[in-house]
Amino acid sequence: MDDSYYMGLALGEAKKAYDLGEVPIGAVLVVDQQVVASAHNMREIWHDATAHAEVIAIRAACKALNRWRLTGATLYVTIEPCPMCAGAIVMSRIDRLVYGSPDYKAGAVESLFNVVQNSALNHRLDVTAGVRADECSTLMKDFFRQRRK
Amino acid sequence: MDDSYYMGLALGEAKKAYDLGEVPIGAVLVVDQQVVASAHNMREIWHDATAHAEVIAIRAACKALNRWRLTGATLYVTIEPCPMCAGAIVMSRIDRLVYGSPDYKAGAVESLFNVVQNSALNHRLDVTAGVRADECSTLMKDFFRQRRK
Numbered sequence A, B: 001m002d003d004s005y006y007m008g009l010a011l012g013e014a015k016k017a018y019d020l021g022e023v024p025i026g027a028v029l030v031v032d033q034q035v036v037a038s039a040h041n042m043r044e045i046w047h048d049a050t051a052h053a054e055v056i057a058i059r060a061a062c063k064a065l066n067r068w069r070l071t072g073a074t075l076y077v078t079i080e081p082c083p084m085c086a087g088a089i090v091m092s093r094i095d096r097l098v099y100g101s102p103d104y105k106a107g108a109v110e111s112l113f114n115v116v117q118n119s120a121l122n123h124r125l126d127v128t129a130g131v132r133a134d135e136c137s138t139l140m141k142d143f144f145r146q147r148r149k
Helices: A003-020 A053-065 A083-091 A133-148 B003-020 B053-065 B083-091 B133-148
Strands: A026-031 A034-040 A073-079 A096-101 A126-129 B026-031 B034-040 B073-079 B096-101 B126-129
Touching: A003 A026, A003 A034, A003 A053, A003 A073, A003 A096, A003 A133, A026 A053, A034 A053, A053 A073, A053 A083, A073 A133, A083 B083, A096 A133, B003 B026, B003 B034, B003 B053, B003 B073, B003 B096, B003 B133, B026 B053, B034 B053, B053 B073, B053 B083, B073 B133, B096 B133
Parallel strands: A073 A096, A096 A126, B073 B096, B096 B126
Antiparallel strands: A026 A034, A026 A073, B026 B034, B026 B073
């Protein structure tokens, strides 16, 4: 299983969000090639500002593994994480982040800040960007185009 | 009721964390002078990397008010928020942040980043720092001194 495969699972999660009228972002957390948690954005339905795909996946993974240090984990997410999610990724000590498309308006990995590779913070991680980026960004564009109608 | 009063409640929450062996940080979320949520750090006991005082308070407030936009809210927290918490504060559209002591190692308001007043993000907030700062930082210093023993 490669990055493209797991990003496909994250895209599947993003599509679930799309169908629910939520901003279509999905995330999958993998340890030893096993999917430990899958999630999609649920902010509107849960009335919870913290219910982004990444935060839900991290919380679910902490629960599943019964530890807050997600050492050995790779997080796949369709869109560049926002500051909250990038911070959660650092706080949970995830080893590697793979995302699809950048978020120029709010991204905290390459766009506005780089929260996940700051030498002052006590954890940094490997980042791979651009995996299935077109599919990830197309889903977002379709969603906002549809909503403007 | 003034900032010092509400920070006293946040300090009370921080002391609960201290007694539980959790890093002693507390938060209180206030709307119209009413305390909507109070929380303290629970990362170790809950095995949840996202269980910082601020995130728990924000989630509890979203639940109590049944909305993710915490417009009209002031968040009191004993220590300068980390990137995750500063991001959550922006994401939940809190109006005002009041904190006690800076966190030079991981703070995302004045120390490493300024996540809460970035012109590129779609929400910015008023910040008051230094309220009962000595009490807030003393609690942290005592905790880490005790733990090193």
